[in-house]
Amino acid sequence: MMASFWQGALLLSLAAAISVHADMELDCRPDHVSLMWTESRSQADTSLVRLGNCLPTSVTAREAVFNVDFNECNFRRLVSGDQLVYTNDLTYESSPDSHVQSFTHPVVCAFERPKDWYPLIYDPVFNTYGQGDLVFHMGLMNDDFSGPATSTVFSLGSFIPIMASVEQNRHQPLLLLLEECVAATTPELQPESNLYPIITNKGCLVDSKTSRSKFEDRQKSSEIHLSLQAFRFALGEEVFIHCKLVAWDPSGLDNTKKACHYDKEHGWELLDNPAYSNLCDCCESSCKSRKMRSTASGKHGEAQTAVLGPITITD
Structure with a gap:
């Protein structure tokens, strides 16, 4: 059952990656997500890319990479029918003197809901x-x-x-x-x-x-x-x-x-x-x-x- 669960999660995450943007690679894991944004605009500053309220884990001149948990970066969780869905926004805020346009793209990780899953109990x-x-x-x-x-x-x-x-x-x-x-x-x-x-x-x-x-x-x-x-x-x-x-x-x-x-x-x-x-x-x-x-x-x-x-x- 667990094998089919994670296979379903992987397929859904790949579908999300393709539908969101061609320059974004998204890998949804059980408790974290890896995201790589490849910037095609030469004047863009990849350090200004944000996932929710998180800075990139690493940046190069053309790429911004995020490796974060779902309990970080203001991910939103929704239980809907037989799916457990985590959503967020990938944003780019241009500097005032830049000609590069700002953007917002949705980030979605959708998993098949395990039959024994229920909302987490706060347990301090x-x-x-x-x-x-x-x-x-x-x-x-x-x-x-x-x-x-x-x-x-x-x-x-x-x-x-x-x-x-x-x-x-x-x-x-x-x-x-x-x-x-x-x-x-x-x-x-x-x-x-x-x-x-x-x-x-x-x-x-x-x-x-x-x-x-x-x-x-x-x-x-x-x-x-x-x-x-x-x-x-x-x-x-x-x-x-x-x-x-x-x-x-x-x-x-x-x-x-x-x-x-x-x-x-x-x-x-x-x-x-x-x-x-x-x-x-x-x-x-x-x-x-x-x-x-x-x-x-x-x-x-x-x-x-x-x-x-x-x-x-x-x-």
Whole structure:
């Protein structure tokens, strides 16, 4: 199966190379791409050729060569039917005093989608003082959270099932919380980024006030399930969901460490114990932060940022 998979990938990459431009040689590999641009214009400066936001790996007077991974250079990933497609743009920006015309050419690597392929789960690892490693996961799930999603495209108003978890290993029991989440059109947040708030104010699912978004009942304290209703933000564009995950002492909940969503009949409710939903009262104002205690005095938990995506919401 794997042999036929890579044969299909190679044929698709060669087809892309022929159709894009006669002066471009493109070789798509499982996790990286090799591209050689041969410039036919004698006055062109090959050092000005860019693949996405990447400079050439090497240049000569007539050639610009790129050897890069798909997680570099702002490659875009799309899962469509039985194909896994990576796209980018090869560009040339002429200097102001040059008579050589600028250009933009698409770069496409299309693979046959493996039957066991699913969107990557964000899997950072970091050390905690004196206890070993905590491993966080965040990923898209299928409708009943029984397995990973098979698509990253969602229609407006449908639900985007999101699961986050922490591996406890040798730790005492931990409660996984989503402290902050925003949607953006970029994989990295910038001061000028256009944002859509999802969770703010230390665990308040503010999107639930105007939608059917909600936290699902927990199956494990170390996991949290979020049914996020697809929103009218950047329709048709790539969307990235940026979250701050917190692994916390289950007995240490307060108005800064909580998971709250809005119920149209009952108002703000605390996911883990509705009897203490008064911890969510500050969701309408400001939930003041409390500094984590130092390790010497008994630290309660650890935090980690994560990025999920890209996903696409269609009208």
